[in-house]
Each structure stands twice: as C-alpha cells, then as structure tokens.
Amino acid sequence: MRPAELFRVAFEALRVNRMRSLLTMLGVIIGVWAVVVLVAIGSGAKSMVQGEIEGLGSNIIFVVPGELGFGAAPTVSRMDLDDVALMRRIAGDTRVTSSLTSGETVRAGRQEAFATVVGSDENVPNVFKRPLAKGRYLSKIDVETRRRVVVLGSQTASKLFGDVDPLGRQVAIAGGRFRVVGVYAQVGQSFGQSRDAELQIPLTTAQRLLNASRVDFMAVRAPSAEAVDGLQKQLVAALSDRHPGDKFSAVTQTELLGTIGKVLGALTGVLAAIAAISLLVGGVGVSNIMLVSVRERTKEIGLRKALGARQRDILIQFLVEAVLLTSIGGLIGIGLGVGTALTIAELSPVPAVLAWWSLALAFFVSAGVGVFFGVVPARRAGRLDPVIALRTD
Amino acid sequence: MTPALEAVDVTRTYEMEGVEVTALKGVSLVIENGEYAAILGPSGSGKSTLMHLLGALDRPSSGALRVGGRDVAELNDGELAELRNEHIGFVFQSFHLLARTTAVDNVSMPLMYRGIGRAECRRRAVAALETVGLGHRLDHRPNQMSGGEQQRVAIARALVGAPKVVLADEPTGNLDTRTGHEVMRLLEELNREQGVAVILVTHEPEVAVRARRQIHIRDGLIERDEATARPEPAAEGDE
Numbered sequence: 001m002r003p004a005e006l007f008r009v010a011f012e013a014l015r016v017n018r019m020r021s022l023l024t025m026l027g028v029i030i031g032v033w034a035v036v037v038l039v040a041i042g043s044g045a046k047s048m049v050q051g052e053i054e055g056l057g058s059n060i061i062f063v064v065p066g067e068l069g070f071g072a073a074p075t076v077s078r079m080d081l082d083d084v085a086l087m088r089r090i091a092g093d094t095r096v097t098s099s100l101t102s103g104e105t106v107r108a109g110r111q112e113a114f115a116t117v118v119g120s121d122e123n124v125p126n127v128f129k130r131p132l133a134k135g136r137y138l139s140k141i142d143v144e145t146r147r148r149v150v151v152l153g154s155q156t157a158s159k160l161f162g163d164v165d166p167l168g169r170q171v172a173i174a175g176g177r178f179r180v181v182g183v184y185a186q187v188g189q190s191f192g193q194s195r196d197a198e199l200q201i202p203l204t205t206a207q208r209l210l211n212a213s214r215v216d217f218m219a220v221r222a223p224s225a226e227a228v229d230g231l232q233k234q235l236v237a238a239l240s241d242r243h244p245g246d247k248f249s250a251v252t253q254t255e256l257l258g259t260i261g262k263v264l265g266a267l268t269g270v271l272a273a274i275a276a277i278s279l280l281v282g283g284v285g286v287s288n289i290m291l292v293s294v295r296e297r298t299k300e301i302g303l304r305k306a307l308g309a310r311q312r313d314i315l316i317q318f319l320v321e322a323v324l325l326t327s328i329g330g331l332i333g334i335g336l337g338v339g340t341a342l343t344i345a346e347l348s349p350v351p352a353v354l355a356w357w358s359l360a361l362a363f364f365v366s367a368g369v370g371v372f373f374g375v376v377p378a379r380r381a382g383r384l385d386p387v388i389a390l391r392t393d
Numbered sequence: 394m395t396p397a398l399e400a401v402d403v404t405r406t407y408e409m410e411g412v413e414v415t416a417l418k419g420v421s422l423v424i425e426n427g428e429y430a431a432i433l434g435p436s437g438s439g440k441s442t443l444m445h446l447l448g449a450l451d452r453p454s455s456g457a458l459r460v461g462g463r464d465v466a467e468l469n470d471g472e473l474a475e476l477r478n479e480h481i482g483f484v485f486q487s488f489h490l491l492a493r494t495t496a497v498d499n500v501s502m503p504l505m506y507r508g509i510g511r512a513e514c515r516r517r518a519v520a521a522l523e524t525v526g527l528g529h530r531l532d533h534r535p536n537q538m539s540g541g542e543q544q545r546v547a548i549a550r551a552l553v554g555a556p557k558v559v560l561a562d563e564p565t566g567n568l569d570t571r572t573g574h575e576v577m578r579l580l581e582e583l584n585r586e587q588g589v590a591v592i593l594v595t596h597e598p599e600v601a602v603r604a605r606r607q608i609h610i611r612d613g614l615i616e617r618d619e620a621t622a623r624p625e626p627a628a629e630g631d632e
C-alpha cells in the first residue's frame with residue numbers, strides 16, 4: 001500500500017473509535033505535557049538565576065569564610081576589618097566591598113517591617129551594579145565616622161514610607177535612629193533573597209549596633225576577566241596566612257554560574273525523567289489498546305490477507321496506527337505544554353524557555369513510543385493465519 | 394495451457410488440542426480456466442479446507458498444489474499473498490465488507506495491495522461496481538445497502554483485480570431466494586462474459602446444480618466429480 005493510503009486507513013481507524021483513541025492518547029498527552037512544562041520552567045529558572053548573578057556586575061569574586069556551596073554548613077565568620085584592609089591592599093582600595101548582615105525589625109513612624117540590615121561601605125557602586133532611585137550611596141566618611149545614615153532597598157522604602165519621599169526621614173533600627181540618605185532602584189533578588197527588602201548602613205555603625213567586630217562577606221571586583229583567577233588565589237592565600245587553620249573561599253561569578261547551572265540542570269533532568277515515566281505508562285496503554293484492536297479486527301485482518309495483504313502490509317498498517325496515535329498525542333501534549341509554560345511565565349517571575357529542539361525531541365520521542373509499544377501488537381496482527389482469522393466471529 | 398488450479402493427492406492435517414485431525418485425505422483435482430464448478434458437501438466434509446487451499450490461503454500437508462501453475466510449497470508468505478492478490482477473487486457467505494468504508498474503497502482494496510495509486514484504484518473500482526450494476530451506490534457504506542447489494546459489492550471486489558478464479562463460499566447463504574438468484578446470475582454472467590473460472594462452495598444441491606461440474610466431497614475425499622446432467626440453465630427460465 002502506498003504511504004498516503006496507509007495514513008488514511010490508520011487515521012480512519014482512529015477516527016472510528018474516537019473516544020477510545022483520545023483516552024489512549026491521554027497517557028501520552030499528559031506525559032509530553034509534563035515534560036515540556038518542566039523543561040521549559042526548569043530552563044527558565046536556570047536562565048533567571050544566571051541572569052541574576054550576571055546582573056550583579058562582572059568579574060566579581062565573592063569571599064566568604066568556610067565553604068561556599070549548596071549544603072555547606074554556615075560558618076561564623078572570623079574575618080574582620082583588618083582582613084578588609086588586607087583585601088584592599090591586594091585588589092585596590094575601591095575594588096572591595098564588605099558587609100555584615102543581620103535581620104532586624106525596623107520602624108518608621110507607625111510602620112514596621114522586618115528587614116535584612118546590611119552593614120556596608122562606600123564601594124557598593126564600584127563593585128556591584130546597584131543603581132540608586134534617589135539620594136546618594138554610603139560614603140567613605142559615613143563609614144569612618146560611624147554615621148547613623150541608611151540607604152533603603154526599594155521594597156523597604158515603599159513599606160515604611162509608602163508614597164512619601166523618605167529622603168531625610170528617620171528610621172529606627174535596633175533601637176538606633178538613622179537618617180535616610182538614599183533609596184536603591186529595584187533590582188530583584190539574588191541567592192534567594194530579595195535585595196529590594198534590605199537596608200544598608202555603614203559597616204562600622206553596624207558593628208557597633210550589633211556589638212560585633214566580624215565581617216561576613218566581601219566582594220572583590222577584578223579589573224578584567226583575565227585577572228579574576230590570579231586575584232582569586234591571591235586573596236585566599238592572604239586570608240589563610242592571617243588565619244592559619246581556618247578555611248576561606250573565594251568564588252568567582254563563573255564558578256557560581258557553573259554550580260547553579262549544574263544543580264538546576266540536574267533538578268530539571270530529574271523532574272523531566274519522572275514526567276517521562278508517565279509517557280512510558282502512556283506507551284503501555286497504547287500497546288494494550290492496540291492488542292485489543294488487533295483482536296477486534298481479526299476478521300478484517302483475515303479479509304485483507306485473503307485479498308492479498310502480506311504479513312508486512314498488516315504489520316505496517318497497525319504500526320502506523322500506533323505511531324499516529326502517539327504522534328497526535330505528542331502534538332497535543334506539546335501544544336498544552338507550551339500553553340501552560342507560557343501561562344506560568346506570565347503569572348510568575350520564572351520565564352519559560354521553549355527551545356525548538358526540545359519540542360522537536362518531545363515529538364520524536366512520542367512517535368518513538370508508538371513504534372516501541374506498537375510493534376508487538378502489529379507483529380501479532382501480521383502473523384495471524386488468514387484461515388483462522390476469517391473463521392473468527 | 395496451464396490449468397487455473399491443480400491439486401495432486403493433496404492432504405491437510407490439523408492439530409486440534411493435541412489431536413491430529415485429517416481434513417483432506419488425498420484430493421486430486423484440476424480446474425481449467427473459465428470453468429464453472431461447484432464443490433459440494435455437508436459441513437465437516439473438508440470442502441472449506443479445500444477452498445482455503447485452492448484459494449492459496451493455506452498450504453497442503455502433503456501433495457502438490459499449483460495455483461496458476463505455481464507450486465504453493467515453493468512460495469513464501471509474501472509471494473503467496475501476491476499470488477492470491479493476482480490470481481484469486483473471494484466471495485464470502487457473510488460478504489466480509491469493511492464497515493464504515495464506502496463501496497468504492499472496499500472494492501479498491503485488492504488493488505491497493507498492488508501499490509496502485511488511489512485515483513487509478515478508484516477508476517477501476519468504479520468500473521467493477523458498474524459491471525455488477527452498482528454504479529449508483531459508489532459511496533454508500535455497507536450498512537446503507539441491502540444484503541444483495543453488499544454481495545454484489547463483494548463480487549466487484551473479487552473481480553476488480555482481474556483474477557483467473559473466483560472462489561465463492563456459500564455466496565447465497567445469507568440472502569433470500571430471489572436475491573440469491575440474482576447473485577448467482579451475476580456470477581454466471583461474469584463466468585460467461587469474462588472467462589473467469591467460478592468455483593462455488595456450497596452444501597445446497599439446488600445451488601450446485603447450476604454449475605457445469607459438481608465435485609462432491611465427503612470425509613476428506615472426492616466422492617464424485619461429474620458434469621451436471623442437465624444443460625446450463627437459461628438465466629430467464631429459472632424464476
């Protein structure tokens with residue numbers, strides 16, 4: 001039989017049993033749907049996080065005590081202002097920013113909010129991409145003289161002051177009164193924390209307020225991409241020298257991107273694999289229904305053989321039917337998956353990444369499921385003895 | 394000239410639940426081109442088995458069977474299917490039309506398996522349907538047609554591939570007497586005008602008597618093989 005005719009006959013057979021075909025397809029539809037959505041959202045999450053990290057600035061090295069990595073135990077920092085000075089000697093005075101972080105309740109008038117209070121310094125704009133909405137950054141003088149000034153994240157600003165201009169107003173932090181000198185523009189989140197919900201005060205002021213001398217974190221901006229690796233080693237060596245026996249990590253942006261990419265990639269892979277199991281179950285359903293169909297159509301098979309159909313003709317006829325079933329299911333699943341991914345992207349901050357190759361792959365996998373699960377019933381059909389098949393009633 | 398069908402001492406043995414059943418015990422038979430013969434016998438006589446063998450649907454357990462001069466023992470399944478397709482046309486008691494498929498598409502099927510394109514298949518199927526007087530029923534489905542019309546579609550399907558032999562298995566068994574006569578007249582007309590050998594397989598002597606030759610089967614053997622005593626009935630005088 002000619003290919004066009006094969007498809008016509010197979011399509012007709014599926015159309016006749018519309019309800020059954022649809023229900024059989026459902027397994028494949030759901031499987032493909034789930035895979036497409038998970039891959040799109042997983043890739044979206046990955047590109048979002050990577051975008052956030054890249055959005056911090058470029059050529060940044062993060063210096064933290066202990067290990068930086070997923071699952072690493074948090075370490076109480078032993079770094080202090082002397083270490084900051086050391087880093088500045090190595091990397092340059094304006095290329096290092098340091099911070100000390102604490103969650104505090106902050107108040108302005110009757111408005112209260114829980115916010116991340118970050119002790120910071122004048123180098124924030126030199127290291128990170130952190131535009132201001134209004135006012136100014138913290139200055140060197142602010143840090144040296146332990147001024148009680150604060151720069152608000154955009155979200156904190158609107159929580160505490162609403163539509164009122166916060167510049168020059170007072171904010172109470174851990175019992176101390178601070179004057180607002182600047183408000184950051186909205187930047188979103190990084191490392192799972194909204195940076196818009198923080199407020200920054202001079203590092204020295206923060207140390208006194210929290211009665212601490214430690215520095216939690218430093219970020220160093222290398223002058224060029226080529227300088228990153230050398231600088232990274234220098235920084236760690238210098239810190240280890242000063243604190244023998246303690247461990248320090250200096251992680252570059254590239255490393256961070258790689259790690260996060262790997263973790264999210266693996267997560268997406270695992271979820272997609274789980275979704276693919278339902279595709280497999282769908283395939284078993286196809287196999288099952290094709291076996292039923294072969295049995296029901298035994299007489300038709302006998303007749304076709306009597307009229308000159310070869311074993312191969314019958315096998316191909318049923319195989320085409322199975323593949324058509326799963327391919328149509330695959331297309332519907334892809335359509336639903338794309339729709340769902342776009343809807344999720346619309347309603348959440350996670351973008352959907354719909355790579356054409358992943359959709360093409362989903363289609364070919366569903367067609368492949370048809371071949372794989374259709375071949376046993378199709379062979380059974382092809383091998384039927386026409387004499388016995390014709391006799392069946 | 395090569396006979397249409399030739400069986401030499403053919404046996405056929407089945408295994409049914411471990412027990413060997415011999416349906417044909419040694420049948421020799423020659424059907425010439427253009428013959429009109431009836432294979433007659435009670436149920437269980439082996440006449441269905443013989444029909445399946447003559448129709449190249451089955452292979453003998455022993456003996457030689459030549460369909461269109463070709464020994465079926467030497468053909469594989471695919472070649473046997475091709476032989477069936479080109480050489481034999483089947484007409485069944487219960488019509489065996491595909492439901493939900495139009496008359497034209499039903500008739501086209503043997504040609505489809507020859508790899509002939511759809512347009513050409515349709516052209517020839519329409520011609521075959523016109524031959525059996527169903528030019529006005531081309532796109533009707535079996536459930537929209539009477540039993541007689543369905544059997545005529547089946548005859549068109551048997552003829553469309555221009556076979557040498559039409560094997561008709563109780564072709565009137567599911568039809569009333571009048572329609573049965575019409576179907577028989579159609580088969581006889583095709584036999585006369587197109588030179589197709591027609592083999593009726595039946596248990597009804599009154600049907601078999603219309604053929605020019607009667608082959609009586611009993612217990613897996615040919616009991617009698619003789620020319621019908623009275624001349625071929627005139628088509629008009631039979632009603």
